Amino acid sequence: MNNKSVNKFKCVFLAKSVNEGFARSVMASFASQLDPRVGDIADIKTAVSEAVTNCIVHAYKGDEFPLCKRVVELTGEYFTDGTLVITVKDRGKGIDDIKQAMEPLYTTDPEGERSGMGFTVMESFTDKIRVKSKIGKGTTVKLMKKIAIT
Amino acid sequence: MKLSYKYKDGIMQVSLSGEMDHHSAIYAREETDRIIRNEHPNLLIVDMSGITFCDSSGLGYIMGRYKLMKSFDGDIVLLSPSEPVKKMVFLSGLNKLIKVEASDQ
Numbered sequence: 194m195n196n197k198s199v200n201k202f203k204c205v206f207l208a209k210s211v212n213e214g215f216a217r218s219v220m221a222s223f224a225s226q227l228d229p230r231v232g233d234i235a236d237i238k239t240a241v242s243e244a245v246t247n248c249i250v251h252a253y254k255g256d257e258f259p260l261c262k263r264v265v266e267l268t269g270e271y272f273t274d275g276t277l278v279i280t281v282k283d284r285g286k287g288i289d290d291i292k293q294a295m296e297p298l299y300t301t302d303p304e305g306e307r308s309g310m311g312f313t314v315m316e317s318f319t320d321k322i323r324v325k326s327k328i329g330k331g332t333t334v335k336l337m338k339k340i341a342i343t
Numbered sequence: 344m345k346l347s348y349k350y351k352d353g354i355m356q357v358s359l360s361g362e363m364d365h366h367s368a369i370y371a372r373e374e375t376d377r378i379i380r381n382e383h384p385n386l387l388i389v390d391m392s393g394i395t396f397c398d399s400s401g402l403g404y405i406m407g408r409y410k411l412m413k414s415f416d417g418d419i420v421l422l423s424p425s426e427p428v429k430k431m432v433f434l435s436g437l438n439k440l441i442k443v444e445a446s447d448q
Contacts, residue, residue, distance in 0.1 A: 210366035217396075235396075235427060242398040246365040306372065306403035310435055314399050317434060 200226065201270040208249045208263040208283065216245045216267050216281075223269040224277055227340040236318040237277070237338060241267070243311040244281035244334045250302060252285025252332060275341040279319075284331040291324050345393075346374050355384035356422070360393025363428070368400040375408060385417050392423035397431050405432070409441055420444055 202223055206212045217238040224237050245265055253263040268280040288294050295316075300309035316322050319336040326332040344367035348357045357375055361367065379387065387408060394401070405421065412419045421443045424432060432438050 210364075210369070213364045213366050214362060238396060239398050239427070242364050242396075246398065246400065250365065306368070306400075306407040308399045308402035308406060308435065310399040310402055310431075314431070314434065 248283040252283040279336040282333045287328040288326040353385040356388040358390040362396040363401040365400040390422040397427040
């Protein structure tokens with residue numbers, strides 16, 4: 194019960210593919226405060242990259258979203274027990290069937306050469322994943338990973 | 344993302360280095376396909392030893408080139424994948440479909 198928040202950051206950026214690298218670098222830099230192993234940093238970067246790519250590829254498909262509204266909100270927070278919580282949020286179209294979206298190899302965009310492995314990678318590279326989505330409102334992906342004892 | 348290639352006697356080797364994500368995979372894909380269509384190789388060797396980061400977009404890139412080479416009755420080999428690439432390839436089971444070779448002969 195003594196698990197308290199130690200540090201937190203939030204950043205908002207446009208859903209442009211060039212920001213995928215930016216997002217994972219920011220998160221890796223934040224997570225480095227927990228003195229993680231090299232492998233943990235690699236896992237965090239990959240999981241963040243997958244979550245952010247989903248927002249960029251899927252969330253704002255269609256004409257109803259003006260460029261300035263196509264944003265991704267990235268939050269990082271870590272706790273006294275060394276758990277890092279990553280949140281990737283968009284205000285896009287939402288996911289109709291989350292269970293199906295999370296199935297390995299399921300993709301709505303095969304022409305874009307999406308492998309359909311995004312959620313599978315997030316699941317295997319972190320300890321816990323929570324996905325919340327509302328049609329027309331957006332999607333929030335929460336990833337949790339235990340890094341170290343601070 | 345940097346891409347270079349060499350072609351000799353039907354064998355084309357594409358060497359990729361840098362970070363492979365959705366953003367850079369688009370460039371890698373367009374460049375690789377342009378070269379494949381120019382040279383019509385029988386065998387495509389993709390050298391991914393210089394890839395420092397790879398997410399599932401890298402899988403999409405490999406799968407896409409596999410399909411393209413197969414459509415020409417060609418073949419594809421993954422050469423010396425770096426750790427991040429290997430992790431993705433083995434997680435997805437792509438190694439069962441595509442030949443992975445440790446190093447250059």
